[in-house]
Amino acid sequence: MPDFRLLAEKIGEGKVLLDLADRVLYRYDAITSGEVPLAVVLPESTADVVEIMRFAAAAGTPVFPRGAASGLSGGSVPTEPGIVVSFTRMTGLELEPEKRLAVVGPGVVTLEVSRAAAPYGLYFPPDPASYRQSTIGGNLAENAGGPQCFKKGVTGDYVEQVEWVDAAGQVHVSGRRAYDLPGLLIGSEGTLGLITRAWLRLEPLPRYTRTLMADFDEVGQAAEAVSRAVAAGVVAAKLEFMDGACVRAVEEAFSFGLPAGTGALLLADTDGDDADVVAEELELLAEAARASGGRVRLAADAAEAERLWLARRSVSPALGRIKPFRMNEDIVVPRSRLAEVVREIRRLGDASGLPLVQFGHIGDGNLHPNILYDKQTPLEAVHELAEQIALTALRHEGVLSGEHGIGLTKKPFMKAAVPPEQLRNLDLVKRALDPSGLLNPGKIIPDEAKANI
Ligand SMILES: Cc1cc2nc3c(=O)[nH]c(=O)nc-3n(C[C@H](O)[C@H](O)[C@H](O)COP(=O)(O)OP(=O)(O)OC[C@H]3O[C@@H](n4cnc5c(N)ncnc54)[C@H](O)[C@@H]3O)c2cc1C
Known part of the structure; x- marks a missing residue:
């Protein structure tokens, strides 16, 4: 056990938390939990970070960097007893x-x-x-x-x-x-x-922004509208998707006035400095939505637009009211495959019998299928469905993560997604910059794939 009093003497008492009650709070991110850290340190300057890292290196103690812990792949959770470095005081x-x-x-x-x-x-x-x-x-x-x-x-x-x-x-x-x-x-x-x-x-800041909502009977239609719009050359400022279950969850929790009976919603913005171009692009999007069976509504003003976007940002909190836990996938697939993939994932969810919802940055081909579960749900079933979703993305020439990272939760699928020589390259880079393996160990690269050097 390192003598943390030495570190506290260097950077200041108030920046080193050693009480169990404090430390326990730092074993979580927004999706999973890990080991209780030996200490939590709260640097206030780069000089503090230097002292912390030198202390950790001398003691051979692993370091787990942490921001707000809103991560959805276990990136900041400790995989072994070590030092959590929480950067929340470095707010210059x-x-x-x-x-x-x-x-x-x-x-x-x-x-x-x-x-x-x-x-x-x-x-x-x-x-x-x-x-x-x-x-x-x-x-x-x-x-x-x-x-x-x-x-x-x-x-x-x-x-x-x-x-x-x-x-x-x-x-x-x-x-x-x-x-x-x-x-x-x-x-x-x-x-x-x-x-x-x-x-x-x-x-x-763009001078003009317009917002559109389109609702569909079924998730595949919303995805088809996106493929159509992208093929037509539309460059939306935002292009987001929520399936019917997400919409119902958001409405039950917060009542934004979304069409609660819908099968899927698209939300989109166009923006720019030329009001006519912004309106034309919005109309192209509306046409693509209508051609795919969508019912289109344009936001009347900035207040309505803000309410619609707040509804989209409220999906995750609303889902937390249905089940306390969720496995949040973050796949990316080519936009031409979107309709096929969202339908396939819907079928996988139905076959599993587990509650599964889909939303995401669909314009980028980035989907977040979420499996909702509680303490009674067999975890094997959750992991099996997560694996099927990951493999579906790979089969459609997609990738495991668009933005949430690999961390711990996507690590089991890395061998299926990344060829062995590329995994070895990742490990070589890691070893070059962190030869003792002190920085956030146990993440991203599966142990058995590590280079034997
Ligand atoms: C409701 C909700 C919605 C979300 N929506 C999105 C979204 O739309 N897009 C998106 O990309 N993500 C989204 N996320 C995921 C998450 O917010 C992002 O991954 C975000 O970038 C994490 O920031 P954080 O400060 O919470 O980092 P943490 O979760 O604390 O850490 C994330 C990773 O960064 C590392 N890290 C943190 N600080 C440092 C540092 N100073 N130096 C080195 N490494 C560091 C950690 O070790 C960890 O691996 C969402 C999460 C939630 C809960």
Whole structure:
């Protein structure tokens, strides 16, 4: 057991939590739980992170980075007793509006970046549905996506430079030229380095935004509308989907006025600086929806649009009222296969007898089939259905994760998804940057696939 008093002397007593009652709270993320950590540390500066990492390296104790723990793949949960490094106190936020840049600490809550930039007519486009809770550190580590990423790109597309601390406690400031080290850290789920600051690119706010809702009798029709719209060249600002069960759950919980009897809903925005183009793109979307059997309603004003988007962001909390636990899948499939895949997953859910709902960033081909369960549900049945969903995505030339990461929950499927030589390459990169395996061990790469070197 490391002597944490030595660490507390270096960084300050109030930054090291050792009481069991405190530590237990840090074994969870939004989907699963792990070991109770030996200590939780709350750095307030890069210098603190350096001390923590040097202490951990000297003691040979694993480190588990953590943002808001809104992750949905077990990325921040400890796999063995170690140190949880919670970045929530590193909330520095400086704007350089003339350069359209925000320089932020990892603990800054995602939405705060856009809030701070709004007076300058700027915003930070990546908008995970969790943006009121998730942090920039977690967003970079997972390369988070969100509704706006269909048109604007994902978190990694907005990162110019990253400050990070390596496994030996050395600080680096890395730009995107030459070896593009930020590119390596983004999406590495806390396994290669600790992100302590990020330089984020901001975009001018669009002048016009229009919102549309289309409801369908059946999930496959909604997916067909998306394939049709994309084939017609529509570039929506957002293009999201909820199946009928999600809509009913949201309505029962929050009463937003969605059509409760629907089989599936599409929600879409178009945006830009030319009002006519924005309206034309919306009409193209409406045509695609109608051609697939959809009933289209345009939001009358910004307040109605905001209510519809709040309904979409409320899916996860609403599902929590049906069953306390859920297995949240995050597959991505080619848009041309969407209709086939959502129907196939619906059939898998029905055959399993478990409650299964689907929603997601359908414009990106990113679907979130969720299996809902409770303590009485046999876990084997849940895992079997999750595996069938993962294999369905792979069979349709898709991938295991669009944005939530591999972490622990998708790790069992990595061998089916990634050829052995590529898994070995991942492991070689991991060993090059973290030779002692201290950073977030036990995640992403299945043990049996690790390189024998
Ligand atoms: C209701 C709900 C809706 C969601 N919607 C979306 C969505 O639309 N899109 C999306 O992409 N995700 C979504 N998520 C998942 C989650 O919010 C994202 O993965 C988010 O990026 C996690 O941020 P966090 O701060 O909570 O990170 P955590 O969950 O704490 O950690 C996530 C990963 O980042 C690592 N990490 C955290 N901070 C650092 C750091 N400073 N340095 C290195 N590694 C670090 C952790 O080790 C872990 O592997 C949703 C989650 C919920 C609960």
